[in-house]
Amino acid sequence: MIADSANRNRAWAGGPDSATRPDPGVPVLQHPGPPDAVRRNVLAGHGQKVWRIPLVAGQTLQTSVLAAMRQLKVSTAGLGLQQAVFSHLRYFEIATSPDVVPVAHYTTPRDRTGPLELICAGATVGQTAAGQPAIHCHALTVDRAGHFVGGHLLPQACMLAQTGVAWLWALDHMRLVIGDDPEICTPVFHPILSEDNLHGDH
């Protein structure tokens, strides 16, 4: 056990371990790159704040979330969209192709005009390698006819029709930075414990 009774932020990595593997017979993938020795990253934070933020009508999902985060001086977060209506949604669906190296890739962007009512979503907020904010968000919405619409959102092109609500779990004990993962040959968020925590035993 990696108990941390002291009020201290810490990080650890899990290596190959039968305790986290799927059952025998469940299909797993052969990715194009060599498997990373790290199979799980955990970053534990103490005293992080939770915020309820507005998703402002007329703004994109990205500008609305980032405006609140700038004001709160939060740069890394878990994001829960609770209530939103979109006038426009741009998103990717997932696809496979023998012509691309990764086992899966995204389609060209799909565009849908609203109103589209949010059903559920999950997201994290971090930065690109160049230090620009980035939101990784998957969301499911429903249109006027009751049909589901959703996928991997492009938050900079998802327009809010009404003011809604999101919850923000600050993760400022760490940073999330997009970088290539050599195992999957795809850019993903890499978690890094913040420099403030890099002194002493973590």
Added chain:
Amino acid sequence: MAIIEQGAPGRIFYVRIHPNEDLLRSVEHTAREAGLAVAMVRSSVGSLAHACLEVAGGRRLDLPGPALEIMSLQGEVRAAADGLPQALLAGVVMDLQGKFHAGRFVRGRNPACMTIEVVLEEWCVEQRMELSDDAQYQ
């Protein structure tokens, strides 16, 4: 036994699950390592190489990959009768045809495709009480 709990949030955990590692087992193992008695999923985003969802009546839906997007994930982790953390997580996934499926994720049958990010918030129980036998249902 119906229990009412009162508590407060504690530590927050960001977990990145790498390809081919099982979603529930990775969450449960993290809870075990961290000494987490109870935690709630606050946010999650990622993809699965294969999905297995339990729906009403205990029926299981096995959804082939190689890639399914996790659209939502909610639930909690808490100690089972044997004292070990048990994750009860439900959600919605999207398959390669763009169809959506929902249910409870089955342990050992949901390996990550590219990455899964999970944010867990600890729930520090301060008091527990049994729901009264003469609880008022109106």
